Amino acid sequence: MPSEYFNVPLRHVAIGNQDEFRQPGAVKAALAEFFSTLIFVFAGEGSGMAYNKLTGDAPNSPSGLVAAAIAHGLGLFVAVAISANISGGHVNPAVTFGLFLGGNISLFRGILYIIAQLLGSVVACLLLWFSTGGLETSAFALGAHVSVWNAFVFEIVMTFGLVYTVYATAVDPKKGEIGIIAPIAIGFIVGANILAGGAFTGASMNPAVSFGPALVSFTWTHHWGVLGWASGWWWSCWYCL
Amino acid sequence: MPSEYFNVPLRHVAIGNQDEFRQPGAVKAALAEFFSTLIFVFAGEGSGMAYNKLTGDAPNSPSGLVAAAIAHGLGLFVAVAISANISGGHVNPAVTFGLFLGGNISLFRGILYIIAQLLGSVVACLLLWFSTGGLETSAFALGAHVSVWNAFVFEIVMTFGLVYTVYATAVDPKKGEIGIIAPIAIGFIVGANILAGGAFTGASMNPAVSFGPALVSFTWTHHWGVLGWASGWWWSCWYCL
Amino acid sequence: MPSEYFNVPLRHVAIGNQDEFRQPGAVKAALAEFFSTLIFVFAGEGSGMAYNKLTGDAPNSPSGLVAAAIAHGLGLFVAVAISANISGGHVNPAVTFGLFLGGNISLFRGILYIIAQLLGSVVACLLLWFSTGGLETSAFALGAHVSVWNAFVFEIVMTFGLVYTVYATAVDPKKGEIGIIAPIAIGFIVGANILAGGAFTGASMNPAVSFGPALVSFTWTHHWGVLGWASGWWWSCWYCL
Amino acid sequence: MPSEYFNVPLRHVAIGNQDEFRQPGAVKAALAEFFSTLIFVFAGEGSGMAYNKLTGDAPNSPSGLVAAAIAHGLGLFVAVAISANISGGHVNPAVTFGLFLGGNISLFRGILYIIAQLLGSVVACLLLWFSTGGLETSAFALGAHVSVWNAFVFEIVMTFGLVYTVYATAVDPKKGEIGIIAPIAIGFIVGANILAGGAFTGASMNPAVSFGPALVSFTWTHHWGVLGWASGWWWSCWYCL
Numbered sequence: 001m002p003s004e005y006f007n008v009p010l011r012h013v014a015i016g017n018q019d020e021f022r023q024p025g026a027v028k029a030a031l032a033e034f035f036s037t038l039i040f041v042f043a044g045e046g047s048g049m050a051y052n053k054l055t056g057d058a059p060n061s062p063s064g065l066v067a068a069a070i071a072h073g074l075g076l077f078v079a080v081a082i083s084a085n086i087s088g089g090h091v092n093p094a095v096t097f098g099l100f101l102g103g104n105i106s107l108f109r110g111i112l113y114i115i116a117q118l119l120g121s122v123v124a125c126l127l128l129w130f131s132t133g134g135l136e137t138s139a140f141a142l143g144a145h146v147s148v149w150n151a152f153v154f155e156i157v158m159t160f161g162l163v164y165t166v167y168a169t170a171v172d173p174k175k176g177e178i179g180i181i182a183p184i185a186i187g188f189i190v191g192a193n194i195l196a197g198g199a200f201t202g203a204s205m206n207p208a209v210s211f212g213p214a215l216v217s218f219t220w221t222h223h224w225g226v227l228g229w230a231s232g233w234w235w236s237c238w239y240c241l
Numbered sequence: 242m243p244s245e246y247f248n249v250p251l252r253h254v255a256i257g258n259q260d261e262f263r264q265p266g267a268v269k270a271a272l273a274e275f276f277s278t279l280i281f282v283f284a285g286e287g288s289g290m291a292y293n294k295l296t297g298d299a300p301n302s303p304s305g306l307v308a309a310a311i312a313h314g315l316g317l318f319v320a321v322a323i324s325a326n327i328s329g330g331h332v333n334p335a336v337t338f339g340l341f342l343g344g345n346i347s348l349f350r351g352i353l354y355i356i357a358q359l360l361g362s363v364v365a366c367l368l369l370w371f372s373t374g375g376l377e378t379s380a381f382a383l384g385a386h387v388s389v390w391n392a393f394v395f396e397i398v399m400t401f402g403l404v405y406t407v408y409a410t411a412v413d414p415k416k417g418e419i420g421i422i423a424p425i426a427i428g429f430i431v432g433a434n435i436l437a438g439g440a441f442t443g444a445s446m447n448p449a450v451s452f453g454p455a456l457v458s459f460t461w462t463h464h465w466g467v468l469g470w471a472s473g474w475w476w477s478c479w480y481c482l
Numbered sequence: 483m484p485s486e487y488f489n490v491p492l493r494h495v496a497i498g499n500q501d502e503f504r505q506p507g508a509v510k511a512a513l514a515e516f517f518s519t520l521i522f523v524f525a526g527e528g529s530g531m532a533y534n535k536l537t538g539d540a541p542n543s544p545s546g547l548v549a550a551a552i553a554h555g556l557g558l559f560v561a562v563a564i565s566a567n568i569s570g571g572h573v574n575p576a577v578t579f580g581l582f583l584g585g586n587i588s589l590f591r592g593i594l595y596i597i598a599q600l601l602g603s604v605v606a607c608l609l610l611w612f613s614t615g616g617l618e619t620s621a622f623a624l625g626a627h628v629s630v631w632n633a634f635v636f637e638i639v640m641t642f643g644l645v646y647t648v649y650a651t652a653v654d655p656k657k658g659e660i661g662i663i664a665p666i667a668i669g670f671i672v673g674a675n676i677l678a679g680g681a682f683t684g685a686s687m688n689p690a691v692s693f694g695p696a697l698v699s700f701t702w703t704h705h706w707g708v709l710g711w712a713s714g715w716w717w718s719c720w721y722c723l
Numbered sequence: 724m725p726s727e728y729f730n731v732p733l734r735h736v737a738i739g740n741q742d743e744f745r746q747p748g749a750v751k752a753a754l755a756e757f758f759s760t761l762i763f764v765f766a767g768e769g770s771g772m773a774y775n776k777l778t779g780d781a782p783n784s785p786s787g788l789v790a791a792a793i794a795h796g797l798g799l800f801v802a803v804a805i806s807a808n809i810s811g812g813h814v815n816p817a818v819t820f821g822l823f824l825g826g827n828i829s830l831f832r833g834i835l836y837i838i839a840q841l842l843g844s845v846v847a848c849l850l851l852w853f854s855t856g857g858l859e860t861s862a863f864a865l866g867a868h869v870s871v872w873n874a875f876v877f878e879i880v881m882t883f884g885l886v887y888t889v890y891a892t893a894v895d896p897k898k899g900e901i902g903i904i905a906p907i908a909i910g911f912i913v914g915a916n917i918l919a920g921g922a923f924t925g926a927s928m929n930p931a932v933s934f935g936p937a938l939v940s941f942t943w944t945h946h947w948g949v950l951g952w953a954s955g956w957w958w959s960c961w962y963c964l
Contacts, residue, residue, distance in 0.1 A: 039884040039912070046919025051785055053866065053922050062292055062304040063545070063785040069311060070792060071918035074911040078884075081901055081908045082891035131877035132923055133868045143294065145374045154372035161280040161319075168323035177421050178322055180662075180900050184425070184907070185322045188315040189280070195312035196287025199294050200373055303533055303545040304786070310552060384535065386615045395613035402521040402560075409564035418662050419563055421903075425666070426563045429556040430521070436553035437528025440535050441614055544774055544786040551793060625776065627856045636854035643762040643801075650805035659903050660804055666907070667804045670797040671762070677794035678769025681776050682855055 026109055029087035030116040036091045037120030038127075040072075040079035041212055046128050047071030049135050065198045073191020081183040089170070089183065092206040093117055098163040104171055114208075121212030129216055139219040140202035140210050151201040158193040159205045165189045267350055270328035271357040277332045278361030279368075281313075281320035282453055287369050288312035290376050306439045314432020322424040330411070330424065333447045334358055339404040345412055355449075362453030370457055380460040381443035381451050392442040399434040400446045406430045508591055511569035512598040518573045519602030520609075522554075522561035523694055528610050529553035531617050547680045555673020563665040571652070571665060574688045575599055580645040586653055596690075603694030611698055621701040622684035622692050633683040640675040641687045647671045749832055752810035753839040759814045760843030761850075763795075763802035764935055769851050770794035772858050788921045796914020804906040812893070812906065815929045816840055821886040827894055837931075844935030852939055862942035863925035863933050874924040881916040882928045888912045 051064045080089035088105070090096045093114040100110045125137040142151050169175055169182035178185075190205060197203030204210045214220060292305045321330035329346070331337045334355040341351045366378040383392050410416055410423035431446060438444030445451045455461060533546045562571035570587070572578045575596040582592045607619040624633050651657055651664035660667075672687060679685030686692045696702060774787045803812035811828070813819045816837045823833045848860040865874050892898055892905035913928060920926030927933045937943060 035887065039887070042880055042884070043912075043915035043919050047788075047915075050788060050919055050922035054782070054784055054788070060295055061785070062295060062302070062308050063789065065288075065291060065295070066304065066308050066311065067785050067789050067792075067918050069308075070789060071915050073315065074796065074915040078888055078908045078912040078915065081904065082888050084901055085891070085895070085897055085899060127876065127880050128919075131873045131880065133870060133873045147374060150372045150374045153368065157283055157368050157372065161283070164276065164280070165319055165323050168326070172326070174326055176326060178325055178424070180421055180903055181322065181425065183901070184904065185319045189284075189319040192284035192288075192312050192315040192319065195308050196284050196291055196369075199291035301536055303536060303543070303549050306529075306532060306536070307545065307549050307552060310549075314556065388615060391613045391615045394609065398524055398609050398613065402524070405517065405521065406560055406564050409567070413567070415567055417567060419566060419665070421662055422563065422666065426560045430525075430560040433525035433529075433553050433557040433560065436549050437525050437532055437610075440532035541777070543777055544784070544790050547770075547773060547777070548786065548790050548793060551790075555797065629856060632854045632856045635850060639765055639850050639854065643765070646758065646762070647801055647805050650808070654808070656808055658808060660807060660906070662903055663804065663907065667801045671766075671801040674766035674770075674794050674798040674801065677790050678766050678773055678851075681773035 026112060029083075029109070030112045032083040032086040033090060033113050034116040034120040034123075036079040036083040036087075036089070037117045037208055038124045039082075040075045040091055041121045041124035041209060042128060043075035044068070044072040044209065045125060045137055045213055046132075048138060049128060049132055052138065053132070053135065060199060065195055068198055069191040069194040072194055073187050075187070076190050077183050077187025080186050084170070084183060087113065089186075091117065091208075092162075093208055094159050094206060095163055095166050098166070099171065102167070102171070117208040118211050121208040122215055125212040125216035137213040137216045139214045139217050139221070140204050141221070142202070143200045146200050154197050154201045155203075155205065158197050158203060161189055161193060162186070162205050267353060270324075270350070271353045273324040273327040274331060274354050275357040275361040275364075277320040277324040277328075277330070278358045278449055279365045280323075281316045281332055282362045282365035282450060283369060284316035285309070285313040285450065286366060286378060286454055287373075289379055290369060290373055293379065294373070294376065301440060306436050309439055310432040310435040313435055314428050316428070317431050318424050318428025321427050325411070325424060328354065330427075332358065332449075333403075334449055335400050335447060336404060336407050339407070340412065343408070343412070358449040359452050362449040363456055366453040366457035378454040378457045380455045380458050380462070381445050382462070383443070384441045387441050395438050395442045396444075396446065399438050399444060402430055402434060403427070403446050508594060511565075511591070512594045514565040514568040515572060515595050516598040516602040516605075518561040518565040518569075518571070519599045519690055520606045521564075522557045522573055523603045523606035523691060524610060525557035526550070526554040526691065527607060527619055527695055528614075530620055531610060531614055534620065535614070535617065542681060547677055550680055550685075551673040551676040554676055555669050557669070558672050559665050559669025562668050566652070566665060569595065571668075572648075573599065573690075574644075575690055576641050576688060577645060577648050580648070581653065584649070584653070599690040600693050603690040604697055607694040607698035619695040619698045621696045621699050621703070622686050623703070624684070625682045628682050636679050636683045637685075637687065640679050640685060643671055643675060644668070644687050749835060752806075752832070753835045755806040755809040756813060756836050757839040757843040757846075759802040759806040759810075759812070760840045760931055761847045762805075763798045763814055764844045764847035764932060765851060766798035767791070767795040767932065768848060768860055768936055769855075771861055772851060772855055775861065776855070776858065783922060788918055791921055792914040792917040795917055796910050798910070799913050800906050800910025803909050807893070807906060810836065812909075814840065814931075815885075816931055817882050817929060818886060818889050821889070822894065825890070825894070840931040841934050844931040845938055848935040848939035860936040860939045862937045862940050862944070863927050864944070865925070866923045869923050877920050877924045878926075878928065881920050881926060884912055884916060885909070885928050 047067050047070075051060075051067060052058075055061075055064070076091065079091045083089045083091065088099070090099065090113055096105060096110050096113045096117070099105045100107065105113070129135065129137055142148070146154075165185050166182075169178050169185045175182070190203075193205065194203040197205075202210075288308050288311075292301075292308060293299075296302075296305070317332065320332045324330045324332065329340070331340065331354055337346060337351050337354045337358070340346045341348065346354070370376065370378055383389070387395075406426050407423075410419050410426045416423070431444075434446065435444040443451075529549050529552075533542075533549060534540075537543075537546070558573065561573045565571045565573065570581070572581065572595055578587060578592050578595045578599070581587045582589065587595070611617065611619055624630070628636075647667050648664075651660050651667045657664070672685075675687060676685040679687075684692075770790050770793075774783075774790060775781075778784075778787070799814065802814045806812045806814065811822075813822065813836055819828060819833050819836045819840070822828045823830065828836070852858065852860055865871070869877075888908050889905075892901050892908045898905070913926075916928060917926040920928075925933075
């Protein structure tokens with residue numbers, strides 16, 4: 001089967017089996033999700049900390065958005081590429097949940113993935129905190145004049161675009177050779193969206209990306225809740241019909 | 242047939258059949274065009290609004306052009322990639338019209354696509370307007386000392402390059418494996434052209450991209466007309482000879 | 483044969499036959515070179531003119547180099563991709579000459595290509611001159627404290643890297659699947675080199691790219707000669723041994 | 724075997740044979756490593772010297788990081804692509820050592836590669852020194868408030884990500900079609916990491932990249948030692964289990 005390097009085990013919602021925790025495949029897949037999320041968050045969150053260091057915590061700027069977009073876009077592309085063969089390359093609880101709803105991953109394996117993703121993000125932020133000499137892992141925040149509802153809709157549209165891209169290029173069994181460039185597409189839609197949403201909501205599109213910096217800097221404003229829940233994943237299921 | 246993930250149904254101009262509106266394939270393809278254009282315009286137009294927000298509506302700058310080029314280049318690449326298997330990945334009335342002239346899409350299906358593209362752009366701008374807390378979806382404008390005729394020629398050359406790229410990498414039956422990277426090429430020629438034309442004409446190359454912001458901000462200067470009509474598509478047919 | 487979308491007609495130096503001028507394949511290939519060079523130079527040279535317009539002819543800056551690198555890198559990638567199937571995607575007299583020395587193109591066809599490339603660059607600059615309202619198509623210039631010999635070596639190293647990339651990814655019969663991403667590699671090595679050489683020599687690596695702006699602005703300093711001759715092509719033949 | 728353009732000769736640690744030095748394959752592979760590293764370091768280090776020239780040795784900035792990330796990301800992608808078929812595309816002593824530990828290259832061939840890589844970096848810096856009219860090839864340095872231990876951990880995490888990417892996309896025999904885009908992934912993870920680490924440690928991830936500028940500018944601070952040793956390669960072996 002050409003281009004079939006994404007795991008697509010199921011085609012309908014399934015609970016899975018708690019024995020999966022003991023299967024080597026599930027553990028290796030969770031490890032792959034852990035390392036991929038770690039590598040992605042290290043580059044992405046680290047680029048934000050580098051911006052703060054270089055500019056003395058200046059407000060965001062077009063150059064800063066470009067740096068953030070490139071760091072997250074390239075980092076996510078690589079994170080998806082290096083785990084695609086092992087875990088399917090989710091690197092994002094929103095993607096895992098969307099694929100669960102679409103019947104492409106079982107409940108137990110999905111929970112395992114999400115725990116691994118959250119852990120990977122936390123470890124990446126701890127490593128950043130240490131290796132930058134104790135700089136703050138800045139949590140996501142809303143721009144001026146952006147209400148919680150504005151941000152909620154913004155994140156829904158962006159996450160919808162991301163999960164749609166995952167379905168269309170990686171999961172769809174009719175995807176054909178477009179699957180070869182699927183990791184690039186998945187990374188680059190995040191890069192493109194950051195150039196729009198970065199100035200308004202921080203453009204997380206990924207609860208794990210929000211969770212790590214929030215935990216390590218212990219910043220629990222309402223923003224975290226908004227960005228964590230504003231996942232457009234349930235809208236993306238028109239594709240799997 | 243390798244790399245055949247772009248729909249190439251016809252090889253000569255055809256009227257099509259009004260029954261196509263009722264076929265599930267045509268409706269699904271129009272939906273794909275709608276969502277792809279929405280995702281593309283949301284990232285592209287949103288990046289311009291982010292620039293205006295971060296700089297306090299400052300004049301454009303090299304950093305701003307880079308941000309616009311990356312947002313549109315990556316966004317269009319993804320938009321083409323996620324609809325290539327379903328609708329052929331046009332995401333642009335100029336492309337649809339060019340493919341109609343080349344006999345690659347019927348008249349009825351083409352009209353359906355163009356309506357979907359325009360709607361996708363309008364909905365993206367409405368979502369941006371709401372989720373940014375009511376910021377203006379700035380319409381395209383000409384640079385200083387750029388006449389309407391200058392802009393007309395500029396847009397013709399850029400749109401010609403775009404439609405040529407679509408023909409050479411996605412439609413040409415002899416394209417071979419270059420088709421695998423066709424969505425990247427289609428997106429990136431727009432990114433490259435924005436770095437040239439963005440300072441002079443706004444570098445639309447896409448009537449849908451011009452239409453959404455113009456409607457939502459209700460700005461109908463002559464620029465819209467120029468950019469809407471300056472489509473080099475009819476020049477691109479040397480390829481299909 | 484996998485990935486064989488680059489024409490590789492010969493494997494040793496050949497004069498060719500003047501009848502080739504009358505063959506439809508040679509004429510179509512020359513037309514493809516003309517349009518590809520036009521599209522590439524329009525985006526690349528246009529990005530420099532946009533920088534001058536936006537900054538009021540300010541000296542170059544890191545942002546300006548980034549814009550130039552992206553415009554040339556993406557533009558050349560697309561220009562190679564859209565002509566690879568027809569002409570082999572040279573878009574550069576240095577590449578054509580290097581492939582002639584390596585026996586991959588006949589003398590007559592090579593001359594035809596180079597004429598088409600120079601014409602494409604000139605037409606692109608004329609179109610830019612008109613559509614920007616008469617702005618100067620700025621010719622390449624040396625940075626401060628950079629002598630002609632410095633620039634000569636700089637251009638040799640960069641052009642060597644470019645022609646090497648063409649050989650290794652597109653021409654080498656053992657290239658395998660790397661050929662699928664060859665147009666990306668060819669474009670991106672130019673993008674990377676511009677970030678180094680753009681501040682010192684202008685980073686042409688391409689006599690056609692130097693010739694068009696020099697002719698249209700009628701600027702014939704010694705720089706043109708240096709950059710036109712500093713082609714590392716004859717060094718690149720270790721690959722074809 | 725699809726996508727098999729990376730040499731993967733062995734699957735366990737091996738000493739190799741000193742006769743390999745006399746084999747044409749080993750010599751050609753070492754030459755490929757030499758030229759690839761030369762091309763990569765020329766673009767990457769040259770972009771840093773261009774930044775210093777354009778800004779008058781200003782402190783680093785977000786624009787400077789973006790330029791460095793693009794130059795190194797694109798340059799390494801191309802350097803890997805053009806040597807993948809011949810030498811496996813290491814371009815990095817850390818990668819060569821990691822592949823030796825994983826049993827994918829013999830000791831003698833690995834030493835040959837590392838010598839070629841160091842030489843390529845030195846020659847690139849000498850060429851840069853000459854062709855820029857004698858500018859300093861600035862060696863890597865630590866950011867303010869970054870201790871040697873901070874930098875050590877930073878480089879370990881980044882190099883781990885790089886070597887992991889090499890294993891997952893290029894070496895893994897189960898990589899499938901992801902191998903087609905492996906050179907892009909390998910280059911782009913370095914680009915992403917530079918946007919994070921460039922402000923703190925210089926983000927070398929590559930002893931050869933550190934060695935050339937240090938030798939040519941004769942700057943031997945403790946930084947060189949830290950960056951040279953902080954290679955996370957030995958951590959990356961979970962993949963080859």
